[in-house]
Amino acid sequence: QGLSPAGMTVLGDDLTRELKKVKGVSKVQVSGTRKKEIQVVVRKDKLALYNLSLNQVIAAIQGANAAAPIGRITISDVDYPIKFAGSIDSVNQVPDIALQSPSGTLVYLRDIATVVDGLESPRTYSRVSVGGEPSENALTLAVYKKSGGDVTTIAELTRAKIEELKGSLLLGAQVVVSIDGGERVQKDLRELSRTGLETVLLVMIVLFLTIGWREAIVAGLSIPLSFVIAFIGLYASGNTINFISLFSLILAIGILVDSGIVVAEAIHTRIKKFGNVKEAAVASINEYAWPLIAGTMTTVAVFFPLFFLSGTTGKFIKSIPFTIIFVLIASIFVALGMVPILATVLTKHHEKKNRFSEMQEEWFIKTQSWYKEFLGSMLASRKYQNRFLLGITLAFVGSILLVSFGAVKVQLFPQDDQDFVIVTVEKPEGTPLQSTDLVVREIEEVLYEEPYVSSFVSAVGASSGLVDGGGGANTKLANITVILQDERTITSSEAVELLRADLAHVNDATIKVTQGNNGPPGGKPVLIKFKGDDLNALSLATDKAERILSAIPGTQDVETSLRDDGTQLEITIDRSKASRYGITTAQVAQILRTAVSGVVATTIKKQEDDIDILVKLDLNENF
Numbered sequence: 241q242g243l244s245p246a247g248m249t250v251l252g253d254d255l256t257r258e259l260k261k262v263k264g265v266s267k268v269q270v271s272g273t274r275k276k277e278i279q280v281v282v283r284k285d286k287l288a289l290y291n292l293s294l295n296q297v298i299a300a301i302q303g304a305n306a307a308a309p310i311g312r313i314t315i316s317d318v319d320y321p322i323k324f325a326g327s328i329d330s331v332n333q334v335p336d337i338a339l340q341s342p343s344g345t346l347v348y349l350r351d352i353a354t355v356v357d358g359l360e361s362p363r364t365y366s367r368v369s370v371g372g373e374p375s376e377n378a379l380t381l382a383v384y385k386k387s388g389g390d391v392t393t394i395a396e397l398t399r400a401k402i403e404e405l406k407g408s409l410l411l412g413a414q415v416v417v418s419i420d421g422g423e424r425v426q427k428d429l430r431e432l433s434r435t436g437l438e439t440v441l442l443v444m445i446v447l448f449l450t451i452g453w454r455e456a457i458v459a460g461l462s463i464p465l466s467f468v469i470a471f472i473g474l475y476a477s478g479n480t481i482n483f484i485s486l487f488s489l490i491l492a493i494g495i496l497v498d499s500g501i502v503v504a505e506a507i508h509t510r511i512k513k514f515g516n517v518k519e520a521a522v523a524s525i526n527e528y529a530w531p532l533i534a535g536t537m538t539t540v541a542v543f544f545p546l547f548f549l550s551g552t553t554g555k556f557i558k559s560i561p562f563t564i565i566f567v568l569i570a571s572i573f574v575a576l577g578m579v580p581i582l583a584t585v586l587t588k589h590h591e592k593k594n595r596f597s598e599m600q601e602e603w604f605i606k607t608q609s610w611y612k613e614f615l616g617s618m619l620a621s622r623k624y625q626n627r628f629l630l631g632i633t634l635a636f637v638g639s640i641l642l643v644s645f646g647a648v649k650v651q652l653f654p655q656d657d658q659d660f661v662i663v664t665v666e667k668p669e670g671t672p673l674q675s676t677d678l679v680v681r682e683i684e685e686v687l688y689e690e691p692y693v694s695s696f697v698s699a700v701g702a703s704s705g706l707v708d709g710g711g712g713a714n715t716k717l718a719n720i721t722v723i724l725q726d727e728r729t730i731t732s733s734e735a736v737e738l739l740r741a742d743l744a745h746v747n748d749a750t751i752k753v754t755q756g757n758n759g760p761p762g763g764k765p766v767l768i769k770f771k772g773d774d775l776n777a778l779s780l781a782t783d784k785a786e787r788i789l790s791a792i793p794g795t796q797d798v799e800t801s802l803r804d805d806g807t808q809l810e811i812t813i814d815r816s817k818a819s820r821y822g823i824t825t826a827q828v829a830q831i832l833r834t835a836v837s838g839v840v841a842t843t844i845k846k847q848e849d850d851i852d853i854l855v856k857l858d859l860n861e862n863f
Contacts, residue, residue, distance in 0.1 A: 245274050246274075246276065246359060248273050249273040249274055251409065252270040252379050255268075255379070255405070255410075256268045256381070258405060259398065262398050263394070263397060265385060266384050266389075268383050268384070269381070270379060270381055271702060272377065272378055272379050272699070273379060274359040274360050277359055277851065277852050278355065278852070278854065279355070279358060280334070280853060280854065280855045281355075281356065282294060282857050283353060284858060286352035287352060290341045290351075291343070292352065293831070294857065295827065295830060295831065296339060297352070298839060300338070300349070301337055301842055302842050304333075304842075305327050307324060307325055307326055307327040309321065310322040327844070331357045331844075335348065335349050336349070336350070337349040353855075360852075360854075362701075363715075364699060364713070365673070366698065366699050366700075367684075368416050368695065368696070369687070370694075370695040371694070372689075372693070375696075391421050391422045392425055392429075396422060399420075416697065419660060428486075429481075429483070432483070433486070435490055436486070436493065439494070440493065443497050447459050450604075451504070452600065455507075457582075457586060458500070458504045459497060459501045460500075462499070462571065462575060463493060463500075466567055466574045467570075468570075469573060470567040473570070474559075474566060477562055484556070484559045484560060488562075488567075495567075499532050499535075499571050499572060500571065503528060503576070506524035506527065506528055507579075507580065507583045510524055517583065521583055524580070525576055525580060532572060536572050539568055540568055540569070543560070543564050544565065655732075658755050661736050662719060662722070662754050663719065663722060663751065663752070664717075664718070664751070665683070665751060666703075666749060667679065667716040667717075667749045668716065670808075672715055673715040677700045677718070679718070679749045680700050683720060686739075690742070692724055692738075693722055693724065693725070694726070695723045697723075698718070698719075699721075700718040701718065702717055703717045704719035704721065722739070733755070736754065736755055740753045750799075752797050768785065770785070785800075786799070835856065835857035835859055836859065838854045839854070839856070840854055841853050
């Protein structure tokens with residue numbers, strides 16, 4: 241807090257160097273800082289007075305900053321390398337650079353220009369607000385992991401590094417972590433792991449209530465044993481444990497446990513017949529081995545075509561068939577190889593009867609008798625059979641109609657509840673950074689009053705890399721990352737709709753409120769292409785289509801690739817006059833660029849940082 245723009249720049253550079261030392265970090269992007277820069281603002285009246293040109297000024301500065309190895313010299317049988325040290329080492333040396341006018345007069349740079357030791361013009365603004373407090377200037381750091389790195393480990397190491405820096409570089413600073421990819425992945429993994437454990441527990445409870453506690457343990461143990469074998473297969477195939485693979489494991493639990501239940505129940509039933517657990521196990525395997533293998537292979541065949549899905553979606557879900565197929569194949573090995581061994585160890589034939597086991601036997605006999613009677617009545621009555629077939633047919637047709645008429649919504653990757661939403665701002669092409677910032681501040685005033693907002697980070701001059709097509713830099717763009725309260729009564733999707741309504745009054749810019757996708761990165765759900773040779777006709781057609789689509793109920797964020805109208809001022813050259821005065825088109829372009837935007841004449845090399853020397857003419861009022 242309280243740092244000057246130069247101090248913020250130094251802090252940003254120091255933090256970047258420290259964070260790059262974290263294992264697994266590939267790059268660190270900083271916004272909200274301005275690099276140190278020496279500006280040489282040349283006065284056009286002085287150029288005319290001394291009959292000098294901008295190119296001569298640039299050449300003089302470049303010539304004054306030269307350093308190069310010269311060679312080697314031998315003195316008294318010793319080779320000495322020679323280096324010419326003619327570089328500019330200090331800002332104070334810049335005003336003393338000399339030029340010679342056509343009349344032979346020696347002119348110094350200070351005589352024709354103003355030398356400013358300062359910072360470059362701002363390209364981005366960055367602010368942060370916490371707990372509804374007014375936003376303050378801030379540094380925004382985006383830390384990227386290396387390809388193939390473990391995001392959870394890298395995120396933990398980065399957080400640990402930040403905590404360490406709070407005692408030095410970040411002493412007294414407020415640190416807000418807006419988005420933590422590692423924490424999001426860990427949260428998903430925790431939720432899926434908890435769901436998986438609950439699934440295993442429920443399976444064992446159902447087995448305990450139906451066939452007994454020993455059989456429940458035998459069938460329940462087939463789940464972790466199958467997972468162990470499946471993990472070996474995933475490791476050998478180069479797959480990882482991630483959100484998709486964990487979801488696949490949970491999906492496979494209900495399928496893989498079937499084989500274990502069948503074998504465990506078969507052994508349990510045949511113990512009563514043979515009186516010996518080993519004979520019962522052998523008889524169960526002989527009778528059920530091939531049916532179980534055939535049933536499992538048919539399920540494998542259902543998921544096998546997923547390997548042939550192409551494109552981004554195919555790559556995104558490729559771990560689903562890998563995981564499920566490995567788990568199912570492992571379940572066969574466990575059911576036919578390990579479950580009989582576990583049943584032999586845990587199951588006792590001459591166990592003492594208790595009231596619970598007697599109740600189970602009674603319930604089983606009653607259920608079996610009822611089902612036998614019900615099935616017999618169904619098979620004996622043609623009327624019941626016709627009603628059953630009619631009901632099945634109507635249910636099938638009805639399920640198809642529910643999707644066809646939109647009663648059941650179709651969505652490839654449904655949106656989950658997230659911890660943040662993104663507000664993007666876009667002004668017309670050519671809008672200055674300051675004008676875009678005014679719109680962002682107007683949006684910030686709305687966010688202060690939202691009870692479900694915990695904090696937000698504003699970045700003016702760039703779009704967000706978390707939305708489709710984002711990540712670009714332009715003075716007309718801005719984005720606000722809104723972090724939602726941990727304890728809130730609405731979902732992130734509801735927060736998006738509320739913000740859209742609350743920001744509807746901001747009509748001097750295009751405002752979009754979005755949240756991250758669950759699925760793979762992709763384009764818009766609906767894409768319409770117009771083709772033609774006439775750009776003006778294409779522009780009219782797309783503008784009309786945009787208006788029509790925006791009027792359709794349910795559509796939102798309709799945009800066109802021609803929304804950038806390319807507004808610009810065009811300068812042409814009179815080639816005959818240029819030839820008359822002995823100047824080329826390239827020279828004119830160079831002079832105009834220097835006059836309007838400025839050109840980096842040279843760079844002062846320093847150990848801690850490089851400083852550009854920017855030469856420009858005193859035409860722009862912002863100079």
